[in-house]
Amino acid sequence: xxxxxxxxxxxxxxxxxxxxxxxxxxxxxxxxxxxxxxxxxxxxxxxxxxxxxxxxxxxxxxxxxxxxxxxxxxxxxxxxxxxxxxxxxxxxxxxxxxxxxxxxxxxxxxxxxxxxxxxxxxxxxxxxxx
Amino acid sequence: xxxxxxxxxxxxxxxxxxxxxxxxxxxxxxxxxxxxxxxxxxxxxxxxxxxxxxxxxxxxxxxxxxxxxxxxxxxxxxxxxxxxxxxxxxxxxxxxxxxxxxxxxxxxxxxxxxxxxxxxxxxxxxxxxxxxxxxxxxxxxxxxxxxxxxxxxxxxxxxxxxxxxxxxxxxxxxxxxxxxxxxxxxxxxxxxxxxxxxxxxxxxxxxxxxxxxxxxxxxxxxxxxxxxxxxxxxxxxxxxxxxxxxxxxxxxxxxxxxxxxxxxxxxxxxxxxxxxxxxxxxxxxxxxxxxxxxxxxxxxxxxxxxxxxxxxxxxxxxxxxxxxxxxxxxxxxxxxxxxxxxxxxxxxxxxxxxxxxxxxxxxxxxxxxxxxxxxxxxxxxxxxxxxxxxxxxxxxxxxxxxxxxxxxxxxxxxxxxxxxxxxxxxxxx
Numbered sequence: 001x002x003x004x005x006x007x008x009x010x011x012x013x014x015x016x017x018x019x020x021x022x023x024x025x026x027x028x029x030x031x032x033x034x035x036x037x038x039x040x041x042x043x044x045x046x047x048x049x050x051x052x053x054x055x056x057x058x059x060x061x062x063x064x065x066x067x068x069x070x071x072x073x074x075x076x077x078x079x080x081x082x083x084x085x086x087x088x089x090x091x092x093x094x095x096x097x098x099x100x101x102x103x104x105x106x107x108x109x110x111x112x113x114x115x116x117x118x119x120x121x122x123x124x125x126x127x128x129x130x
Numbered sequence: 131x132x133x134x135x136x137x138x139x140x141x142x143x144x145x146x147x148x149x150x151x152x153x154x155x156x157x158x159x160x161x162x163x164x165x166x167x168x169x170x171x172x173x174x175x176x177x178x179x180x181x182x183x184x185x186x187x188x189x190x191x192x193x194x195x196x197x198x199x200x201x202x203x204x205x206x207x208x209x210x211x212x213x214x215x216x217x218x219x220x221x222x223x224x225x226x227x228x229x230x231x232x233x234x235x236x237x238x239x240x241x242x243x244x245x246x247x248x249x250x251x252x253x254x255x256x257x258x259x260x261x262x263x264x265x266x267x268x269x270x271x272x273x274x275x276x277x278x279x280x281x282x283x284x285x286x287x288x289x290x291x292x293x294x295x296x297x298x299x300x301x302x303x304x305x306x307x308x309x310x311x312x313x314x315x316x317x318x319x320x321x322x323x324x325x326x327x328x329x330x331x332x333x334x335x336x337x338x339x340x341x342x343x344x345x346x347x348x349x350x351x352x353x354x355x356x357x358x359x360x361x362x363x364x365x366x367x368x369x370x371x372x373x374x375x376x377x378x379x380x381x382x383x384x385x386x387x388x389x390x391x392x393x394x395x396x397x398x399x400x401x402x403x404x405x406x407x408x409x410x411x412x413x414x415x416x417x418x419x420x421x422x423x424x425x426x427x428x429x430x431x432x433x434x435x436x437x438x439x440x441x442x443x444x445x446x447x448x449x450x451x452x453x454x455x456x457x458x459x460x461x462x463x464x465x466x467x468x469x470x471x472x473x474x475x476x477x478x479x480x481x482x483x484x485x486x487x488x489x490x491x492x493x494x495x496x497x498x499x500x501x502x503x504x505x506x507x508x509x510x511x512x513x514x515x516x517x518x519x520x521x522x523x524x525x526x527x528x529x530x531x532x533x534x535x536x537x538x539x540x541x542x543x544x545x546x547x548x549x550x551x552x553x554x555x556x557x558x559x
Contacts, residue, residue: 081445086307093311093436100428105160108425112254115438122441126451126489127354 020061028057048077052084059087067091079121089118145226149415150175152234156422170418177414178226184408185217189532191401194384195369196533198394202375205470206533209401210480210519212541213408214534215526216264223530225267228280233263235285237423240292244431252427252434253292253315256420257412258538262288262317265541266548272525273553283552287544295319295540296437302326302494306446315437317540318487321515325454325491326498329507333499342449342496342504357409360481362402368478369398440490447493453504454492454511459484461512469516475523475535477516483537487515518542525549 020028035050035057042050055070071088074080096111123129141147153174157167192209199207220226236259244250253259266284275283296313299322303314314322334340354360373381373394385393428434444451462479470476488508495507519535519542526535536542 081448085445089442090309090311096428096436097311097432097434100434101432103429105425105429108428109421112421112424112428115254115436119439119441122444126441126444126448127485129355 025061028061032057044077048074048080050074051077052080052082055084056087059091064091064094068095075121079125081122081125085118085121089115092118143227145220145224145230146175146178148227149178149230149419152230153418153422156419156426159426160422174415174418177411177417178220179411180414181217181408181411182221184404184406184411185214185221186404187400187407188214188217188404188534189222191397191404192533194397195372195401197384198369198372198376198381199533201377201380202372203476206475206523206527207372208475208477208520208523208533208535210477210483210516210537211405211534212261212264212537213405213412215268215531215536216261216412217404217408218531218534219264219268222532223268225264225271228271228284229260229263229267231281232267232284232288233260233419234423235281236263236266236288236292237427239285239289241427241430243289243293244427244434247293249293249297250431250433250435251293251296251313251315251437252424252431253296253437254424255315255317255437255439256416256424258315258317258439259288259292260412260416261536261538262291262541262544265536265545268529269525269545269548270552272529273548274556287547291317291540291544292437296435298323300435302497303443306443306493306497311435312442313435313437314440314442314490316440316486316490317538318440318483318490318515319540320543321487321511321539322491322494324514325507325511326494328510329495329497329499329503331499332506333495333503334501335499339500339503342453342492342501343447345449345501354481354485357482358402358406360485361405362399364479364481365398365401366395369394369401440486443490443493447496450492450496450504451489452492453501454489454495454508455485456488457505457508458488458491458512458515461509461514462516463512464509465513465516465520468513469520474517474520477520477523477535479516480537483515484512487537487539488512515539518546521546522549 032054035054039047039050051070051074055067055074058067058070068088068091071084071091074084075088092111092114096108096115099107099111150171154167154171157170162170188211192214195209196206220229240253244252263284266288267280270280270284292315295317296315296319299314299319300310302322303312304310370391373390378390381390381394388396459479462477462484466476466479488511491511492504492508495504495511499507515537518539519537522535522542522545536545
């Protein structure tokens with residue numbers, strides 16, 4: 001329909017699963033540690049941005065739990081709908097899928113609730129609720 | 131025997147009890163403790179009662195509005211509100227029990243279809259399923275279906291829609307989000323695809339296509355911050371202006387000792403109060419049922435694609451949401467004046483639908499036809515989502531609904547399917 005195909009989805013999947021080289025990994029880890037040092041001296045808005053950047057960096061490294069932790073902190077400080085939001089929703093959905101496959105209802109409910117919360121955040125930010 | 135008859139005739143016929151029992155089933159299947167099962171079931175029952183109270187408030191306000199509108203403008207002025215339709219169907223029409231059982235049946239058919247076909251969509255927006263169950267029950271009843279058949283047919287059709295709507299939206303959603311793992315679960319999808327088609331036809335093409343996202347637009351819609359405030363923004367002027375047109379003499383006959391304009395103002399607030407109470411009831415009602423059943427669904431279909439509510443797309447195209455809201459509102463207002471010319475009822479604009487359905491449709495329009503496509507497509511979308519509910523008004527009136535029509539366009543499509551195809555077929559055979 002309308003000339004769309006599965007191609008793009010497949011391409012993006014391929015991209016995200018590409019392995020990070022050792023050199024790039026060192027670079028990312030260094031940048032994460034520098035950012036962590038900066039957090040305490042930053043304003044709230046900057047803190048949210050730094051946490052988002054740290055979360056995205058952890059995600060690139062494939063450290064999903066650390067990524068979720070930082071991205072949640074970022075959104076807790078300031079709701080926003082940038083790359084951090086999109087990555088967090090994707091990670092929640094991945095965790096939800098893993099919980100479903102493991103037949104772990106408790107964990108499944110936790111991630112479903114977290115995804116509900118993401119919908120509310122999207123509504124709030126779009127409508128300008130602080 | 132006497133006891134069993136008493137239970138069947140006096141307890142199980144109560145919609146609130148049926149709904150509480152459905153929640154109880156879900157909680158037991160989740161292996162919750164006895165305490166949690168009891169409290170969850172009671173909360174669900176309470177939710178139904180709160181919903182009923184909200185419905186009564188809405189009906190009394192809409193009855194008043196209907197009278198002044200007919201006097202003032204010599205035609206019927208219909209408020210598009212799926213909440214009002216649900217409330218009236220559940221209570222005033224006594225279809226609460228059937229709606230509750232259809233709601234459960236839709237969940238079951240959704241799971242069955244996702245489990246055994248290649249379409250792995252599980253519809254997670256509980257409120258939308260309740261609206262779907264309402265419409266399949268009301269129109270199934272209108273077509274002449276009763277009892278178990280009414281529920282099974284409603285469940286099957288609702289279940290098919292719960293899978294088909296995310297499936298037809300998915301090619302677009304993939305393009306918008308760049309991923310295939312999450313789907314869109316919002317029963318306004320036919321409108322979105324309609325806008326995408328119009329936008330493709332009239333919009334910018336190829337390299338000339340410019341996305342709305344390249345424009346700088348105000349990103350916040352302050353007056354929409356609160357759901358109820360945004361309903362009020364429309365209802366207050368609507369009621370007060372209508373009362374003024376109805377004239378002091380007539381409107382005063384309805385307002386007792388209160389000034390007629392003040393009374394209209396208070397009645398418009400009453401409508402918002404009704405929606406507030408009804409939606410609080412819906413939240414309570416679904417608070418226990420939905421987590422239980424979607425947990426079950428996700429475990430039975432482990433490779434499911436969750437179909438989420440429309441805000442899932444907002445982050446990917448925030449400007450298109452604003453353009454979609456504005457253009458859909460414009461389209462609805464055009465339809466409001468044009469439809470009565472063709473003998474249809476006047477459908478008044480609904481702010482919330484214009485925002486959520488319009489905003490999401492804007493994203494689809496921008497995707498297929500850029501800025502120009504989103505603007506033209508949005509106006510068409512507004513007209514389209516006003517036209518279809520207008521076609522239902524005669525049936526709603528004949529069934530005793532007071533001054534309201536449905537909104538979410540996929541549920542309206544289902545209603546038309548019953549009214550135009552299933553009903554006539556039943557009459558033939």
